[in-house]
Amino acid sequence: MRNRKIHKEIIFSIICALAIAAISCNKDFVRTLPDKNYTDTAKASFGQRKVLYLIVDGARGASVNSANVSNIKAMLPNSIYSWVALSDPDSTRDVSNWANMLTGVKKEKHKVLSDDLTGNNLATYPVFFERIKEEKPSAKIVSFSSSAIFKNKLTQSAAINQLFDTDEQIKTAVVNNLNTDTAQLILGHFNDIEEAGIKYGYDNSRVQYKAAIEKFDGYVGEMITALKNRKNYASEDWLVVIASSGGGKFAIPANQDDNTVFSNTAANTFTIYYNPKYKQRVIGKPFTGNRYLGRTVRLKDTGVRAQIDTADVFNLDDTTKFTIELKVKKNEDKFFWPSILGKRKEWSAGHPGVGWVIYLEDSYWYFEMRGTKDNDYHQCRGGDLQKGRWQNLTAKCEIRAGKRYIRTYTDGVFNNELEVTSSGSFRNNSPLKLGFLNGTGHGTPDVYVSDIRFFKVDVPDAVIGNYACETSISEGHPYYSFLAAYWPGTDGQGDKIRDVGPQARDFQLKGSYKWEDFNDLICPPPAGALAVFVPQTADIPAQIINWFRIPNRQAWGLDGRVWLDQ
Numbered sequence: 001m002r003n004r005k006i007h008k009e010i011i012f013s014i015i016c017a018l019a020i021a022a023i024s025c026n027k028d029f030v031r032t033l034p035d036k037n038y039t040d041t042a043k044a045s046f047g048q049r050k051v052l053y054l055i056v057d058g059a060r061g062a063s064v065n066s067a068n069v070s071n072i073k074a075m076l077p078n079s080i081y082s083w084v085a086l087s088d089p090d091s092t093r094d095v096s097n098w099a100n101m102l103t104g105v106k107k108e109k110h111k112v113l114s115d116d117l118t119g120n121n122l123a124t125y126p127v128f129f130e131r132i133k134e135e136k137p138s139a140k141i142v143s144f145s146s147s148a149i150f151k152n153k154l155t156q157s158a159a160i161n162q163l164f165d166t167d168e169q170i171k172t173a174v175v176n177n178l179n180t181d182t183a184q185l186i187l188g189h190f191n192d193i194e195e196a197g198i199k200y201g202y203d204n205s206r207v208q209y210k211a212a213i214e215k216f217d218g219y220v221g222e223m224i225t226a227l228k229n230r231k232n233y234a235s236e237d238w239l240v241v242i243a244s245s246g247g248g249k250f251a252i253p254a255n256q257d258d259n260t261v262f263s264n265t266a267a268n269t270f271t272i273y274y275n276p277k278y279k280q281r282v283i284g285k286p287f288t289g290n291r292y293l294g295r296t297v298r299l300k301d302t303g304v305r306a307q308i309d310t311a312d313v314f315n316l317d318d319t320t321k322f323t324i325e326l327k328v329k330k331n332e333d334k335f336f337w338p339s340i341l342g343k344r345k346e347w348s349a350g351h352p353g354v355g356w357v358i359y360l361e362d363s364y365w366y367f368e369m370r371g372t373k374d375n376d377y378h379q380c381r382g383g384d385l386q387k388g389r390w391q392n393l394t395a396k397c398e399i400r401a402g403k404r405y406i407r408t409y410t411d412g413v414f415n416n417e418l419e420v421t422s423s424g425s426f427r428n429n430s431p432l433k434l435g436f437l438n439g440t441g442h443g444t445p446d447v448y449v450s451d452i453r454f455f456k457v458d459v460p461d462a463v464i465g466n467y468a469c470e471t472s473i474s475e476g477h478p479y480y481s482f483l484a485a486y487w488p489g490t491d492g493q494g495d496k497i498r499d500v501g502p503q504a505r506d507f508q509l510k511g512s513y514k515w516e517d518f519n520d521l522i523c524p525p526p527a528g529a530l531a532v533f534v535p536q537t538a539d540i541p542a543q544i545i546n547w548f549r550i551p552n553r554q555a556w557g558l559d560g561r562v563w564l565d566q
Helices: 002-030 061-066 070-074 094-103 129-135 148-154 167-180 192-200 207-228 461-467 527-531 537-547
Strands: 048-056 079-086 141-145 160-163 185-190 236-244 268-274 290-300 305-308 322-330 335-343 355-362 364-370 378-384 391-400 403-410 413-419 432-435 446-455 483-487 507-510 515-522
Touching: 048 167, 048 207, 048 537, 061 079, 061 207, 061 268, 070 207, 094 148, 094 537, 129 141, 129 537, 141 148, 141 167, 148 160, 167 185, 167 207, 185 207, 192 207, 207 236, 236 537, 268 537, 290 305, 290 432, 322 335, 322 355, 322 515, 335 446, 364 403, 378 391, 378 413, 403 461, 432 446
Parallel strands: 048 185, 048 236, 141 160, 141 185, 378 403
Antiparallel strands: 079 268, 236 268, 290 446, 290 515, 305 432, 305 507, 322 391, 322 446, 335 355, 335 432, 355 364, 364 378, 391 403, 403 413, 446 483
């Protein structure tokens, strides 16, 4: 009797364990963001899920936001949305942007790079219609467009796939379908805003472009009205997606240009995910870098330069540990060997003379040196520098296990290292020169230089990284007491760039210099790092697939993410 009871308890435990496992497996199966604890508030609805997906070409997010778009803005209290969403900043073709919005992967995967789709990889990364049909074979998908490429080469698998001449006809087709059909996904593709942008310019200062945006908003109003007037609307659960495939090139005012991807007007889009049960979530522009402003001198050609004649304190012996930091903004994409800071007799082909130079080559920079004991010169490469952007350059000499190394960093990130143990001293009797350094066989600079710090110590890597994007140095810096000199370079007036460090060795300006105002961002993150904080065109298929409660399979390799309303 006792054994029978034990057997019953064991069987009951196994059944419980299997039940719990089944529930857990099912929960993991439908959840698409396992690292999040919050849930989509619209999931409380038990209606049949459907999607209205409106793609509009050429609509800059900033322009749509500032236009009179009352119908679109009436949706925002129940939307996840952004006016600073992004298309692929490197894409030059509408068809590539469409492929992003229809496959859920970027051009590096789908390889839709030309209007004829030559070399595409849609067999591996198909239009997301196929992903829906894998899980829901009976799902009806319809598509309306005015582009033959869009219709014939991207959406041909839709149950209804029609081509029209105008956006108004597309709007009418969408409205008629909403009035009569039972499709799970309705796609409308609109192009009039793009045509207005091509003809007149992509900005609301062009009245024709603004009028095209506002006309589209009227179409949105008619389509949303038809959606809400459906006979079975109360038993349905609709996600409305409205998104631009790309913006358009337009010269924005200088004070609006932050030198990041968000100032790329061609990549500026908007994305709206609307459902009546959504809470409002606005996705704005993320932090893009520290603001840096002041007045400095443009060091250009052979004429405008600066030097310190009594520069012995800046000599570098064979046992000297040092760290040299400076901020540079170059005014051309590429340079060929101009000095921007150096201490040596001349800067010429063949690299004669003992000393050191920081110079530009192609799109990157170098720390170059020749010592007293080495018959050859050495150079340690830094990182790439972008035109028109302030960036921090650091060259450091450190001694480890009796060996001497030169190390370079750009914006606080380590670039390269070179051993120079056998080079000897870099000491010389030459002035310290900022900008053009006399000599032959090299180009001339066109740069702004500021925030120059000269430490007689090898500042640790972590400190270099932590302070690289700071625009000044104070006693709070952990190695402030090792400063041999500090030139902010933003004096704004006078004939000197003053050293506010302990030696008070000022640079004497030479040539026809003038002080110029600047107001820029420094150390903005790269486009790829910024883009993850805002909706991108490739996100939309993942969002729609998730709406249909279809699990995002790893094998699909989707690049997009799902945005929730909290």
